[in-house]
Amino acid sequence: SQQGEEDPQALSIQEGENATMNCSYKTSINNLQWYRQNSGRGLVHLILIRSNEREKHSGRLRVTLDTSKKSSSLLITASRAADTASYFCATDGSGNTGKLIFGQGTTLQVKP
Amino acid sequence: EAGVTQSPTHLIKTRGQQATLRCSPISGHTSVYWYQQALGLGLQFLLWYDEGEERNRGNFPPRFSGRQFPNYSSELNVNALELEDSALYLCASSFIWGAGYTFGSGTRLTVV
DSSP, X not given: OOSOEEEOSEEEEETTSOEEEEEEOOSOOSEEEEEEEOXXXXXXXXXXXXXXXXXXXXXXXXXXXXXXXXXXXXXXXXXXXXXXXXXXXXXXXSSSOOOOEEOOOEEEEEEO | OOOOEEEOSEEEEOTXXXXXXXXXXXXXXXXXXXXXXXXXXXXXXXXXXXXXXXXXXXXXXXXXXXXXXXXXXXXXXXXXXXXGGOEEEEEEEESXXXXXXXXXXXXXXXXX
C-alpha cells in the first residue's frame, strides 16, 4: 500500500490565497520530497527535506517535517492560477532501495 | 541542459502484444527509475537501474522488464499486454539515490 497519504484530496482557492497540503507516512525515512504534476504529465520536483530538517523554504513554498508524527506539510503562499496542479509527497523509506513511495496526491485548483 | 526524454509520447497496443518504452536520462545521471501511474492506483514503483544493472523492482509481474544501456538510457518492455496495463509510464533519473528525481513527460500506453 502507499506509504504516503495526503490531505485534502482536493482543494479549491482563489488566486492570492495560501494553500496548505498535508502528507502522512508510515515508516522511517531518509528524506521526503514534494512533486507537482500538471494535467497528467511528468512530475516536477519541488523540494526535498531531509529527516533531520524541520522546515525548508523555496520561493513561495514552505515545507515542514515532523518525524515524530510522521507528517509533512506543503504551504504555497500567494497562489497563482499557474499553481493549479496535483501535488504529491514521496518518501524514500529507509535503506538504499531506489524506490519512492508516493501519496495519492492533492489536486489544487486556483481560481483567477 | 536537456531534460529526461521519453518516447513515444503515446502508444496504442492490442491485448497480448508487446510494448517497448524508451527513456534518456539527463546527461551525467546514471540511475533511471520507472513508475506506472494508472487511474485510481497512483504512482507505483516499477524498476530501478543503475550503472547498467537492475537494482530493485516493484511488485509487478515478470512480464514487466527492462534494461539500461551503456549510455545510461533505458528501455521498459511490457509483454503479453493486458487491459489494466493502460497507464502513464514515467521515467526519472538522478545522479545519486537520495537526491530529487527529474521526471520525463511520460508515455501514455493504451491497451485495447
